[in-house]
Amino acid sequence: MEEIIDIHVHILPEVDDGSPSLEESLKMLENAEEEGIVEMLCVSHYIKGLYEPAKSTLEKLTRELQPHTRIKLHPGFEVMADPDFSEEEYRKFSINETYLLLEFPHFSLNPVVLEIFKKMNLSVVLVHAERYPSLIKNLALMQELKKHNFLFQLNAGSLLENPSFISLVKNGIIDIIASDAHSFRPFNMRRAYEMVKKKLGLWKARELFYENPKKILKEER
Numbered sequence: 001m002e003e004i005i006d007i008h009v010h011i012l013p014e015v016d017d018g019s020p021s022l023e024e025s026l027k028m029l030e031n032a033e034e035e036g037i038v039e040m041l042c043v044s045h046y047i048k049g050l051y052e053p054a055k056s057t058l059e060k061l062t063r064e065l066q067p068h069t070r071i072k073l074h075p076g077f078e079v080m081a082d083p084d085f086s087e088e089e090y091r092k093f094s095i096n097e098t099y100l101l102l103e104f105p106h107f108s109l110n111p112v113v114l115e116i117f118k119k120m121n122l123s124v125v126l127v128h129a130e131r132y133p134s135l136i137k138n139l140a141l142m143q144e145l146k147k148h149n150f151l152f153q154l155n156a157g158s159l160l161e162n163p164s165f166i167s168l169v170k171n172g173i174i175d176i177i178a179s180d181a182h183s184f185r186p187f188n189m190r191r192a193y194e195m196v197k198k199k200l201g202l203w204k205a206r207e208l209f210y211e212n213p214k215k216i217l218k219e220e221r
């Protein structure tokens with residue numbers, strides 16, 4: 001089975017809305033192994049006033065899960081954009097001081113906040129980019145953001161539910177496909193991988209499900 005790297009998994013127990021217990025987390029790990037996932041970024045939401053886990057907590061929970069699986073685990077954050085955060089604060093949430101998994105409130109991109117991110121010396125990975133209706137209708141904006149170090153992540157389940165998203169993959173807008181798995185949302189990675197492979201070829205599937213995710217975990221731009 002061809003290997004997959006998943007950079008967006010809410011699997012750490014009792015830290016956000018991902019997994020309510022260690023038992024659930026272990027079940028999710030089993031499912032991930034069955035799908036051929038070999039490496040994953042175990043993220044927690046960071047939403048001010050709602051989920052504010054310390055980095056050391058995510059590191060500890062990841063260390064505790066590791067002995068239960070062959071999958072290589074990394075801790076990380078998925079951060080809700082907040083106008084009060086400084087670049088230095090965002091840097092603390094980044095993966096390898098380079099990539100920032102980011103979402104915006106109400107699935108809308110505030111143009112003022114976007115300008116701030118464009119100037120930052122961090123690569124923004126906009127997670128589940130397909131959830132921003134005004135963005136995916138505006139290819140020019142997506143292209144422009146790509147020039148400013150933005151990467152776009154599509155959820156595997158969204159691609160399966162709405163096959164028309166394959167056009168965003170085909171035209172090179174989407175950089176990464178990930179699961180955004182929670183205990184209530186399955187990985188769907190293997191089925192999405194096979195779909196991309198069938199429609200766009202093996203190399204495209206490798207790029208989106210392995211090569212580009214690997215760069216994020218390996219500190220390469």
Ligand SMILES: [Fe+2]
Nearest residue numbers: 008010078180
């Ligand atoms: Fe998420």
